[in-house]
Amino acid sequence: MLHNPQYYCKNSEGTVNGICVQDIARYLTLPQSTVSRHLAILSQSGLISQSRHRTWHYYSINKEAMGEAIDWIHNVMPQEDKLDLSSLPPTYE
Numbered sequence: 001m002l003h004n005p006q007y008y009c010k011n012s013e014g015t016v017n018g019i020c021v022q023d024i025a026r027y028l029t030l031p032q033s034t035v036s037r038h039l040a041i042l043s044q045s046g047l048i049s050q051s052r053h054r055t056w057h058y059y060s061i062n063k064e065a066m067g068e069a070i071d072w073i074h075n076v077m078p079q080e081d082k083l084d085l086s087s088l089p090p091t092y093e
Helices: 021-028 032-045 063-076
Strands: 008-011 015-019 050-053 056-061
Touching: 021 032, 021 056, 032 050, 032 056
Parallel strands: none
Antiparallel strands: 008 015, 050 056
16 A cells, blocks of 8 residues: 555545555554554654645655565564565565
């Protein structure tokens, strides 16, 4: 969902690049407060970016930081547990 580089939300002011907390919560069938808490941690870590329009918060992936995190995880994993990175969306390659 966040990996889609062209995910846009529409609001009363037009179109915003990113996905809003409400849409993520609905998609994951989790309470908005739970999703917001986890998104705040990811935002603080730099893995995702946050923008705000009035009372709405929109999130998008930080491709560079996410790619570095995936590379780091892949490098520290034992060889037999390594992920097949070819199954990841093309934005992470």
